[in-house]
Structures are given as C-alpha cells and as structure tokens.
Amino acid sequence: MSTNSKPQDDAEILDAIEQWAEKELRPVARKFDHADEYPHEIVEQMKSLGLFGATIGEAYGGLGLSASTYAKIVVKVSSIWMAPCGIFNSHLIMAAAIERAGTEEQKRHWLPRMASGEFRGGIGLTEANAGSDLQAICTVAKREGDDYVVNGSKMWITNSLHGQGILLLVKTDPKAEPRYKGMSLLIAPKGDGFKVSKLKKLGYRSIDSCEVHLQDYRVPASHLLGGVEGKGFIQTASGLELGRINVAARGAGIGEGALLLALRYAQERSAFGKSISNHQAIQLKLADMVTQVEGAKHLIEAAARRYDAGERCDLEAAMAKLAGSEAGVFCSQEAMRIFGGYSYSVEYDIERFYRDSLLMCIGEGSNEILRQVIAKQLIERHPA
Numbered sequence: 206m207s208t209n210s211k212p213q214d215d216a217e218i219l220d221a222i223e224q225w226a227e228k229e230l231r232p233v234a235r236k237f238d239h240a241d242e243y244p245h246e247i248v249e250q251m252k253s254l255g256l257f258g259a260t261i262g263e264a265y266g267g268l269g270l271s272a273s274t275y276a277k278i279v280v281k282v283s284s285i286w287m288a289p290c291g292i293f294n295s296h297l298i299m300a301a302a303i304e305r306a307g308t309e310e311q312k313r314h315w316l317p318r319m320a321s322g323e324f325r326g327g328i329g330l331t332e333a334n335a336g337s338d339l340q341a342i343c344t345v346a347k348r349e350g351d352d353y354v355v356n357g358s359k360m361w362i363t364n365s366l367h368g369q370g371i372l373l374l375v376k377t378d379p380k381a382e383p384r385y386k387g388m389s390l391l392i393a394p395k396g397d398g399f400k401v402s403k404l405k406k407l408g409y410r411s412i413d414s415c416e417v418h419l420q421d422y423r424v425p426a427s428h429l430l431g432g433v434e435g436k437g438f439i440q441t442a443s444g445l446e447l448g449r450i451n452v453a454a455r456g457a458g459i460g461e462g463a464l465l466l467a468l469r470y471a472q473e474r475s476a477f478g479k480s481i482s483n484h485q486a487i488q489l490k491l492a493d494m495v496t497q498v499e500g501a502k503h504l505i506e507a508a509a510r511r512y513d514a515g516e517r518c519d520l521e522a523a524m525a526k527l528a529g530s531e532a533g534v535f536c537s538q539e540a541m542r543i544f545g546g547y548s549y550s551v552e553y554d555i556e557r558f559y560r561d562s563l564l565m566c567i568g569e570g571s572n573e574i575l576r577q578v579i580a581k582q583l584i585e586r587h588p589a
C-alpha cells in the first residue's frame with residue numbers, strides 16, 4: 206500500500222469526494238435503489254474523480270492513497286449511499302491483488318487500465334456451495350497449451366455484469382491435499398463461455414452482484430496471477446485485511462448516515478408537545494448510536510494505520526470489520542424506530558440504510574467467523 210500522498214492532498218481529495226457525494230449521489234440514491242438500476246452516469250463521475258485508481262500506486266496511474274484516507278472516503282460515501290462503494294471497492298480489491306502478487310508484466314498491463322476505470326473488475330471467489338469455506342470451490346481450470354480452460358460457476362459476484370472482468374479463484378489441481386495448495390487466481394476478462402445472470406437482492410441494489418457461469422471459458426496462461434499455480438488461496442487470504450477495513454468503513458458509514466437522518470428527524474418531529482429529541486428514550490438511542498459509530502471509526506483508523514505501516518493487522522482489521530458492520534446494523538435499526546411509522550415508507554431513505562446494512566455482516570468473513578478470529582488471537586496473546 207502506497208502512502209505517497211500528502212495529508213494536504215488527501216484532505217483536498219476527501220473534500221472533493223464529500224462535495225460530489227452530497228451534490229450528485231444524495232439526490233439520485235433513492236431513485237436508482239428503488240429501480241434497481243445500474244448508475245452508469247455515477248460510474249462516469251467516479252472515473253473522473255479517480256476513484257477507480259484510489260489505492261493503486263501512482264507508478265501505475267492511481268492516486269496511491271493510504272488505507273486510512275481510503276477508509277475515510279468510503280465512510281463518507283456510504284453515509285449517503287453505500288452501494289456505489291461496492292463498485293470501486295470490489296474493483297480495488299482485484300487491483301490490490303494484482304499489485305501485491307502479480308508479475309511486473311501483469312501490473313503494467315492491467316493496473317493503468319484499472320486506475321482509469323477503462324477496465325472495471327471484481328472478485329470471483331464465492332460459489333453456490335462455497336462461501337466461508339473457500340477451499341470447497343469446484344470451479345476447475347485445466348491447462349491446455351497456452352490457455353486455461355475453465356468450467357464451473359460463481360455466485361454473488363459484484364461488478365460481473367457491468368464490469369469488464371474478474372479475478373477468478375479456481376482449482377488448478379482439484380486433488381491437491383491440503384486443498385488450498387491446488388488453488389490459483391486467474392485474471393479473467395469477459396469472453397466466450399463467460400455468462401452472467403443478475404440476482405435480485407434485498408438491499409445493495411443497483412449494483413450487479415450476479416451468478417457467473419463459466420463453460421469452456423478460455424483464458425491465456427499468462428493471466429495466472431503471479432505466474433505460479435497453487436498460490437491462489439494465500440493470495441486471496443493476504444487481501445483480507447484491506448478488504449475487512451473497507452467493509453468496516455462501509456458499515457460505519459451506513460451507521461453514520463442513519464444516525465444523521467435520525468438526529469434531524471428527531472429534532473423536527475414532535476410528540477406530546479415537544480420535539481421527540483427531548484424525550485429521554487430517543488436520547489438514549491442517539492447516544493448509543495453515535496458511540497458505536499465513533500468507536501468503529503477509531504478501530505478502522507487503528508487497523509488502517511497499522512496496514513499502512515506494513516504491520517500485521519489481522520486482529521485489528523477483524524475488530525474493525527465487526528464493529529463497523531454491527532454499528533451499521535444497530536444504527537439503522539435504531540433509526541427505523543426513531544422514524545416510527547415513516548420508517549416503513551419508501552418515501553424516506555432510512556429503509557434503504559436498514560436493508561443495505563445487513564450485507565456488511567456477511568462479506569469479507571462473516572461476523573461469526575470474525576468473532577472466532579478475534580477470540581483465537583486474544584487467547585493466543587494471553588496464554589494462561
């Protein structure tokens with residue numbers, strides 16, 4: 206992760222993103238979400254802002270932002286509308302894997318195209334029967350001459366319809382033991398045999414999370430990430446810390462957005478002759494909400510700083526992801542109660558925050574698994 210950018214530049218970038226999100230995202234979020242329509246014009250604006258290259262190194266045409274600054278961008282955007290973050294987030298996770306594990310030739314070929322947004326990617330890991338247990342995937346890539354021939358299918362792959370390709374986790378040796386040694390990552394641009402079907406979702410609408418069917422799909426062997434078979438699981442796992450910081454930021458952003466909507470509503474709404482913000486029961490909710498959001502933001506910053514310093518941060522990233530995603534769910538749920546009957550109206554934005562928040566507990570390690578990661582490290586660090 207590059208930390209080349211200067212604090213002043215970062216402040217300017219954050220300011221520009223904040224202004225864009227308020228001016229361009231807020232007015233259209235409800236419309237796109239309800240129509241479940243892909244926001245093409247927003248994607249064009251995100252290209253101009255440099256968001257598709259936010260964390261890609263400057264040497265490859267990106268902004269080279271630190272994880273810390275990037276997380277602040279994600280919190281801000283998610284406090285208005287989380288879904289567009291998914292478009293650049295999944296893309297940047299693919300780019301980070303190429304930058305971390307790719308050959309120099311792969312970096313030079315793919316990263317400048319990704320930084321400009323010309324090639325928008327995503328991550329193809331999950332299958333219908335393999336999510337948390339990724340070593341159980343069944344998609345197989347067989348070497349035939351200068352190509353791999355891929356057969357199988359992937360589930361829930363963000364950016365797979367409107368993007369140009371994905372980083373695809375496959376088995377190159379399905380019989381390998383332990384299982385992870387037979388796994389590889391392929392840089393997989395769309396082509397013959399790569400078919401996509403859109404899935405309908407509770408939330409995180411407008412964004413294309415789809416099923417991807419691969420039937421005799423050919424990809425050049427030069428697209429094997431890092432040029433060596435059998436490294437795919439480790440290459441995937443080494444991206445988890447950054448991925449978790451990003452999801453944490455999306456959750457905290459949803460929480461902050463829900464809090465701000467609820468705070469304004471509580472001040473405007475009256476019951477029993479006074480603003481409901483003066484009722485103690487509502488104040489208790491607001492206090493718990495802001496405490497959860499600010500606590501999560503501190504954990505995110507702590508994890509991101511360690512990541513930027515090149516230090517181990519698996520525990521910190523797991524705690525940040527747990528706290529951020531749970532803050533999103535807690536705050537949007539409490540905000541729903543503060544909005545009373547109007548929370549149930551699709552004329553208000555709060556129901557979208559509630560629907561979107563639930564996803565943050567699932568991806569990049571479910572919160573059940575993350576609690577185990579945290580507890581395991583806690584026990585290891587404090588032996589009896």
Ligand SMILES: Cc1cc2nc3c(=O)[nH]c(=O)nc-3n(C[C@H](O)[C@H](O)[C@H](O)COP(=O)(O)OP(=O)(O)OC[C@H]3O[C@@H](n4cnc5c(N)ncnc54)[C@H](O)[C@@H]3O)c2cc1C
Nearest residue numbers: 328329330331335336337361362363414567568569571573
């Ligand atoms: C909208 C959306 C977008 C997504 N985008 C992508 C994407 O772009 N790319 C991609 O690859 N994937 C994507 N995913 C998939 C997501 O990463 C998986 O859903 C997630 O990893 C969980 O896997 P699963 O759904 O198979 O659940 P499972 O792994 O089957 O888990 C089901 C339940 O069992 C629990 N569980 C499982 N194992 C354990 C254990 N060892 N201990 C305790 N509890 C356990 C889980 O916590 C969960 O509660 C997306 C999912 C959604 C819904």
